[in-house]
Amino acid sequence: TSLLTHAKGRLFLNCATLTPNVHVEIDRAIERQGGASLETCLASSMTQARRGTLYLMCGGKPDAFTRAKPVLVALGSTIRYIGGAGEAAKVKALVNMVMNCNTAALAEGLGLGHALGLDLTMLREVFSQTGAASRVLETDGEDMQARAHDCYFSAAHAAKDSGIALALAKSVGLTLPLAAATCEQYQRLVALGRGDLDKSGIAELTFKGRIQ
Amino acid sequence: TSLLTHAKGRLFLNCATLTPNVHVEIDRAIERQGGASLETCLASSMTQARRGTLYLMCGGKPDAFTRAKPVLVALGSTIRYIGGAGEAAKVKALVNMVMNCNTAALAEGLGLGHALGLDLTMLREVFSQTGAASRVLETDGEDMQARAHDCYFSAAHAAKDSGIALALAKSVGLTLPLAAATCEQYQRLVALGRGDLDKSGIAELTFKGRIQ
Incomplete structure (x- = not known):
C-alpha cells in the first residue's frame, strides 16, 4: 500500500x-x-x-x-x-498450462524412447515432422536429452502457473486430468529440491536412472 | 497363415x-x-x-x-x-503417444478458456505464438472449438495407440502419468460410444455442457 x-x-x-x-x-x-x-x-x-x-x-x-x-x-x-x-492473466495461465502439459508429455516420450534404446536425436527429428511436433520440442527437446536444465523458466514457476490454471478450473467446476498430472509432476520436482531447474528438468523424472 | x-x-x-x-x-x-x-x-x-x-x-x-x-x-x-x-513401431507408438497427450492438453486449455468466457479464436491465436503452440493446435484446435469431429484419426485409434505406448512403458518399468491420463480420457470417450469421433473429439469431454 x-x-x-x-x-x-x-x-x-x-x-x-x-x-x-x-x-x-x-x-x-x-x-x-x-x-x-x-x-x-x-x-x-x-x-x-x-x-x-x-x-x-x-x-x-x-x-x-x-x-x-x-x-x-x-x-x-x-x-x-x-x-x-484479469483477462490477460487468464490467457497467460492457459498458455502456461498447455505449455507445461506439452513439456511433461515430451519428457515422457523422450524418456520412454531412451528406455527402449532408441536414438533420441532421430526420435526428436521424427517428432518434429509429425503430430508430436510442438514449440516445447524446439525449445526443450535437446535440453531434455542432454540434461541441460539451465533455468529460463523454472520448474517452480511451472508448478505455480499450472496451479493457478487448476484453481481457475476448479472455480468453474472443470476437471482437467492432464493439467493435474502435469502440476503433480512439477510439484514433485519442487519437493525433490529441484524447483530451480528449468521446466525441461521434468525429464529428470521420466528418464530411467536420473532422479528415482 | x-x-x-x-x-x-x-x-x-x-x-x-x-x-x-x-x-x-x-x-x-x-x-x-x-x-x-x-x-x-x-x-x-x-x-x-x-x-x-x-x-x-x-x-x-x-x-x-x-x-x-x-x-x-x-x-x-x-x-x-x-x-x-519392431523399431519403427516403437517410434510410431511414441509419436502417437505424445500427439495424443498434446491433443488432450489442448482440449483442456480450450475447454477452460471457454468456461472462463474467453474468445477461443483469440486464445488459439495466442497459443500459436507462444509456448502452447503445437502441431495439433494447427490440425485440431479449430475443430475442437467448432465441434467438427469428422474422423481422420479416430478416438478409438488414439486409445489403442496410447495403450500400446503404455504397455511398452510398463515393460521397461516406467510410469508415465500424462500418457496414462490421456489414455483414460480416450478410453472414456470410447466407453461413451464416441470412439468413432476424430481424436479432436476429446474436447467433448473437457468443454462444459458437451458430454457430461
Whole structure:
C-alpha cells in the first residue's frame, strides 16, 4: 500500500504471473488512489526479454493500454490487448498450462524412447515432422536429452502457473486430468529440491536412472 | 497363415499400428516361409494418404527396405529407415503417444478458456505464438472449438495407440502419468460410444455442457 501513496495520476504496469483475481484487486486498489494499472503478462522467456521481443498480453482499461504503449513497444515485438483487468492473466495461465502439459508429455516420450534404446536425436527429428511436433520440442527437446536444465523458466514457476490454471478450473467446476498430472509432476520436482531447474528438468523424472 | 502360403520370394509391407513385438513375430513368420517383410508405419493422416505425402517410418531388414523403395516413394514424401523389425513401431507408438497427450492438453486449455468466457479464436491465436503452440493446435484446435469431429484419426485409434505406448512403458518399468491420463480420457470417450469421433473429439469431454 505504501507503493500506492503517490499513485495519483500514475500508471502501473504489472508483469507478475498472478491469479486473475489478484490482478483485479490490484487494479481496483490503484484506481481508488487515482492511478491507473495495466496487467502486462509476458508469454516468453529471458532470451526474448533481452532482445526486446517479448510477447505481451495486456489487461486493463483501454486508456491505460494506450498510455502504456510507448513503453510496451520497447519491450515486446507483439503487444496484444486482451480485455479488462484479469483477462490477460487468464490467457497467460492457459498458455502456461498447455505449455507445461506439452513439456511433461515430451519428457515422457523422450524418456520412454531412451528406455527402449532408441536414438533420441532421430526420435526428436521424427517428432518434429509429425503430430508430436510442438514449440516445447524446439525449445526443450535437446535440453531434455542432454540434461541441460539451465533455468529460463523454472520448474517452480511451472508448478505455480499450472496451479493457478487448476484453481481457475476448479472455480468453474472443470476437471482437467492432464493439467493435474502435469502440476503433480512439477510439484514433485519442487519437493525433490529441484524447483530451480528449468521446466525441461521434468525429464529428470521420466528418464530411467536420473532422479528415482 | 494362409496369407503366407505363397510368401516365398515375396515382400510384405505392413502398415498397421501394432505392438513392436507383433511386428517382430510377423517378420519371423514371413522369413520362415522364405519371404521378406517391412513394417511401414504411417505418421500422417488421410489427407496425406490421398496426396501421396505420407510420413513413412520403416522397420525390417535393409534389403527389404531397398526392395520396397519404389513403392514407398509413391506413397510418401518422407521415407525413413528406422531399424530392424519392431523399431519403427516403437517410434510410431511414441509419436502417437505424445500427439495424443498434446491433443488432450489442448482440449483442456480450450475447454477452460471457454468456461472462463474467453474468445477461443483469440486464445488459439495466442497459443500459436507462444509456448502452447503445437502441431495439433494447427490440425485440431479449430475443430475442437467448432465441434467438427469428422474422423481422420479416430478416438478409438488414439486409445489403442496410447495403450500400446503404455504397455511398452510398463515393460521397461516406467510410469508415465500424462500418457496414462490421456489414455483414460480416450478410453472414456470410447466407453461413451464416441470412439468413432476424430481424436479432436476429446474436447467433448473437457468443454462444459458437451458430454457430461
